[in-house]
Amino acid sequence: MAAVTATATPARPTALGSPQAATVLARHRTPALLGAAVVLLVLGSLLTGRGAWPEDLTVDLTGPLGSVSDWIIDNRDTHPLFLYFFGHISNGVVLSVRAVYLVLLAAGWAGVTAAAGLIAWRVAGVRLALTGVVAFLLCGLLGMWVPTMQTLALMVVAVLVSVALGALLGLAAGLSDRVFRLLRPVLDTMQVMPAFAYLLPVVLVFGIGVPAAVLATVVYAAPPMARLTALGLRGADAGVMEAAASLGATGRQRLLTARLPLARKELLLGLNQTIMMALSMAVIASVIGAGGLGDRVYQALASVDVGAALAAGIPIVLLAVVLDRVTGAAGNGLDRPRPGSARLGWAVAAAGTVLVAVVARLVSGTSWPDGRTVAVAEPVNRAVGWMTDHLYSGVPVIGGTADWAGRFTTWVLDPVRDGLQWLPWWAVLLLIAVLAMLIGTWRTTVTAVLAMAAIGVLGVWNPALDTLSQVLAGVAVTLVAGFAVGIAASRSERVERLLRPVLDVFQTMPQFVYLIPVVALFGVGRAPAVAAAVIYALPAVVRITTQGLNGVDPVTMESSRSLGATGVQQLLKVQLPLARPALLLAVNQGVVLVLAVVVIGGLVGGGSLGYSAVFGLAQGDLATGLVAGAAIVLLGLMLDRVTQPTARRSGKGA
Numbered sequence: 001m002a003a004v005t006a007t008a009t010p011a012r013p014t015a016l017g018s019p020q021a022a023t024v025l026a027r028h029r030t031p032a033l034l035g036a037a038v039v040l041l042v043l044g045s046l047l048t049g050r051g052a053w054p055e056d057l058t059v060d061l062t063g064p065l066g067s068v069s070d071w072i073i074d075n076r077d078t079h080p081l082f083l084y085f086f087g088h089i090s091n092g093v094v095l096s097v098r099a100v101y102l103v104l105l106a107a108g109w110a111g112v113t114a115a116a117g118l119i120a121w122r123v124a125g126v127r128l129a130l131t132g133v134v135a136f137l138l139c140g141l142l143g144m145w146v147p148t149m150q151t152l153a154l155m156v157v158a159v160l161v162s163v164a165l166g167a168l169l170g171l172a173a174g175l176s177d178r179v180f181r182l183l184r185p186v187l188d189t190m191q192v193m194p195a196f197a198y199l200l201p202v203v204l205v206f207g208i209g210v211p212a213a214v215l216a217t218v219v220y221a222a223p224p225m226a227r228l229t230a231l232g233l234r235g236a237d238a239g240v241m242e243a244a245a246s247l248g249a250t251g252r253q254r255l256l257t258a259r260l261p262l263a264r265k266e267l268l269l270g271l272n273q274t275i276m277m278a279l280s281m282a283v284i285a286s287v288i289g290a291g292g293l294g295d296r297v298y299q300a301l302a303s304v305d306v307g308a309a310l311a312a313g314i315p316i317v318l319l320a321v322v323l324d325r326v327t328g329a330a331g332n333g334l335d336r337p338r339p340g341s342a343r344l345g346w347a348v349a350a351a352g353t354v355l356v357a358v359v360a361r362l363v364s365g366t367s368w369p370d371g372r373t374v375a376v377a378e379p380v381n382r383a384v385g386w387m388t389d390h391l392y393s394g395v396p397v398i399g400g401t402a403d404w405a406g407r408f409t410t411w412v413l414d415p416v417r418d419g420l421q422w423l424p425w426w427a428v429l430l431l432i433a434v435l436a437m438l439i440g441t442w443r444t445t446v447t448a449v450l451a452m453a454a455i456g457v458l459g460v461w462n463p464a465l466d467t468l469s470q471v472l473a474g475v476a477v478t479l480v481a482g483f484a485v486g487i488a489a490s491r492s493e494r495v496e497r498l499l500r501p502v503l504d505v506f507q508t509m510p511q512f513v514y515l516i517p518v519v520a521l522f523g524v525g526r527a528p529a530v531a532a533a534v535i536y537a538l539p540a541v542v543r544i545t546t547q548g549l550n551g552v553d554p555v556t557m558e559s560s561r562s563l564g565a566t567g568v569q570q571l572l573k574v575q576l577p578l579a580r581p582a583l584l585l586a587v588n589q590g591v592v593l594v595l596a597v598v599v600i601g602g603l604v605g606g607g608s609l610g611y612s613a614v615f616g617l618a619q620g621d622l623a624t625g626l627v628a629g630a631a632i633v634l635l636g637l638m639l640d641r642v643t644q645p646t647a648r649r650s651g652k653g654a
Contacts, residue, residue: 001386037617053425053456060459065623072204074635090211091158099212101153108366109140111357112149115321118349124329131325136317142376144293145368147164151282151292151319154210158217158278163271166222170229170270174259180230188599192640193633194596195511196613200629203288206624213282213290221278223301224325228270232263272327279320280510284600287617293319297512301603303624306520307377313513314376320508323327382519392523405527408473413526428465429453439584448641451634466608467598468636470526474533478589482538485544487571487584496546496628506539515604529601529610531596537593541586548582549575588643595636609635 076082104112121129139148173180198216206212236259244258260267286294296312360366379453392402399407420428429449436445455464465556489496522528551573560574576583602610609628616625 006051024365033624044392045554046359052421053091053459053461057064057457058459059457061625062628067628069204069622089215092208092209093142093214095155097153098213100156101137101149104149104153105362105366107353107357108360109136109145109368110360110364111353111366113137113140114356115353118352120326122346122349123326126320128325128329132322135322138318139315140368141374142311142314142370143373144296144312147291147293147296147312148315148319151279151290151294151316154214154217154282154285154292155278156219156446157273158214158282159275161218162212162221162278163225165218166225166270167229167267168275169222169226171233173226173230174233174263175255179482180234183226183230187223187227188640189633189637190219191227192592192636194599194636195281195595196599196602197629197633198281198608199285199288199617200613200622203617204340206290210290212288213285214284216288217278217281221274224273224277225270228266228273229263232270232450233259235266236262268327268330271330272324275323275327276320276508276546279316280321280512283316283510283512286512287603287614289599290375294512297516298603301515301519304519304524305377305381307380309516309519310380311376313516316513317509319506320510321505324508338385380520385522388406401522402500405525405531405644408527408530409525412473413469413530416420416473417466420465420469424462425456432638432642440644444641444644448638451638451641455631455634455638457632458627458634460609460612460627462607463612463628464631464635467610467632469593469604470530470533470596470601470608471591471635471639474530474537475587476599477530478534478537478541478590478594481534482541482546482586482590483583485538486542489542489546489551490575491567491571501544503539506535507543509536511536511600512599515600524605526601526606528604529598529606532601533594533597536597537590538561539592540593544582544586544589545579548579551582552578584643588640591643592636595632595639 093095100453107115113133116136117129117133120132136148139145169183173183198220199212202216203211206215213588240258240262245253249257282292283291283294283297286292286296286298293312293316297309297316300306300309300312342573355456387401391400393400395403423431429452432452433449436448455461485499489499515528516537518528518531518535522531543588556574557570557580560570565573598606599613600606602608602612602614605611609632612628613625616622616628
């Protein structure tokens, strides 16, 4: 029997426009882009050497911005635009905040504490009610009752306006595709802008004071409400909406009886996010005269008084935890059946608040008793002094915290900054373009490159690269630690349970608070600013990484296990590749959050753009502050576009 010989069939050439060609091109796209970028960088650096942004391509805005600032200052009390528009807004804000503050003072410490406890009880139960009562009592014991009420009054007004504005914008975007398309890029940009960038424009118009602080808080806190309202309305069950339309309901009736009830969870989540962002911004707005707890922290940090900063920082954290838990519990309780006595319960809570306030007013007055405070500033400062003497430097083998900060600055921050500033400006733009193309599309690439180029045009190229070096160093540390902890949490339910309450608390703390412990440990400088940024961004990276790895299809995991894959092989070959979208999201969020705190780090010696913004606000040099603020926005936009994965459009033949 003749043997059958298998002969190789010559492979046919792949058509240029075929799906196979697209696959081959996509497979070799990353190495080709990286190789071309490396060749261009090496050749260009050898031929041109180092080079900052050319002076000929910069635009000096100091003169025009100074003229605008002078005109606004000169005409603020006489021009009709300020008298009959901005003036009325400013007066309305001042009167509203003052009215809320007077109501809180009239209720007294007992009435406010009782109200917090009873509201928490009605929304979330006895445990959270006790937490709320203890939190407000601690604010008084720390001697921070009046600043707490000032912050709370500003927050109440800012949250009400933010919710109203965000709900209106979200309603328009939820009901109109055109408005949604117009609003989405604006909200995307606002969400990547560091909080500091919101302060400068309102100061230019309203000056230093409570109106500017409230309006900056409103602009910062309204986008989450708008986005989540639109998401809830657009995600309404199509079947329910069709049933309502078939019953003859008008558009208004469908909105009130179907869309809004179905979107209650998203609306309450938007309220939660708005409250938390308003608290964070109200604290940061102390730089422009917001007063309250933030001002106490700001003044203490300016004089490196860690004890006073901690005494004001603890009430901020307590407020954040209580507000987050109460609003979160309100959203989680929507699915529970409501008893018929719900209204009676709220009436009892209101009557109880009034009764406690009246009795306390008659017995001991409305102010917190002076003799019932605990001074923590002095013991904390003594502890910081001991740390300075024993832990800052000279610790055998490991060195002190100041040594760590110095080494991190010398070995990491300085080389990264010097390397970026050594590169020719066009090489930096080329690197940004390559990174953006690897992750996103040509649109995100163009946006990122133009944003970075605009920084050069503004004349702050080197300060921006200094800030960028701090962000890159902070992101590297955040991702290494965040991915490691996230992987551990995804592989152990016990670790995840232990981490959950810690991450919850850290994610509710305002940005400003993170500066206090790092100043106590490391002093002032760029390294402490980066350390605060890492601590702030780490919880989000850990949580997103854990969720992404836990979200891998269990069937796929079981299949790999049945094929004999070890735990490490499953992680490297299955979980990490399948969780790539979540990991890229973690990178994006880590970058945005690190930038937000690195900028605030200008208050503790971080330098660069953050310091320029603080200097402009503090000295009234709005030209310097506005240029730095614009550069911060552009840097945030560039980093977001470079790290934001975008779904690519597949070809027609794919």
